[in-house]
Amino acid sequence: MIKVYTPATAAVGVEEVLRLLEGRWKLVILFHLFGGKVQRYSDFEKLIPGISQKMLAQQLRQLEADGIVARKLYPQVPPKVEYRLTEWGQALCPALDALLKWAEQRDGFGNPARAGRPTSGGPAA
Amino acid sequence: MIKVYTPATAAVGVEEVLRLLEGRWKLVILFHLFGGKVQRYSDFEKLIPGISQKMLAQQLRQLEADGIVARKLYPQVPPKVEYRLTEWGQALCPALDALLKWAEQRDGFGNPARAGRPTSGGPAA
């Protein structure tokens, strides 16, 4: 079954994907899980400096609700929880790579080295 | 030259890309330009119901500043302005397709038909 998109439906489709990925910390979380890695709640707190417990929990819950990460609770005291990617979540990796590759091409197309809006750069602050 | 990413730098890279794409109307605009299509300001107003002049202008300016769309002004009265994608902007299309394809795979991985957060679906309202 091949889906056909109009400009409007394609845009909506991509927007839905972006909505899954938007959120100040989701990408970092994801990239700490790609490749089959498994992390505990406290691992993320160490791996991601600056994140608050509220945000960590919130972003994880959303990723879980969206079927991207899987949560495994070990009912013991003290509690132990593991996070890993779902199969579908893993499948996201190549798509994100495509975006990265696209970004890398930027200066390859005779683009005048982004005068307008530095994406991060500018002279080292 | 092959770029090497850590979880953190990869996340930042993708975030930078997402920042270019975020904005209530950018994707629709983009999809109305993919395939070499050229549009005038007023075309967008017709093609995109609900968009205000302020938002249209703003999103176009940002896309232009980011090197994704090119603006061509014909100095005449009344003014005429055309928008098209840059080469780099065109190159974004396959990457977005990858995201769309990923979204389509969702139910293919034994995902329980997204109980948590319907991305749009649910039984026809």
Added chain:
DNA sequence: CAGTATCCCGCTTGATACTG
């Protein structure tokens, strides 16, 4: 250990009006 509950602030968006 792994969370939840509140309060507050900034930024993006929307509505509306005006102009070269």
Added chain:
DNA sequence: CAGTATCAAGCGGGATACTG
């Protein structure tokens, strides 16, 4: 035709404190 200017609202996110 192709914009700019101004003002207010909504929502995501940060700081902080508390709990099974």
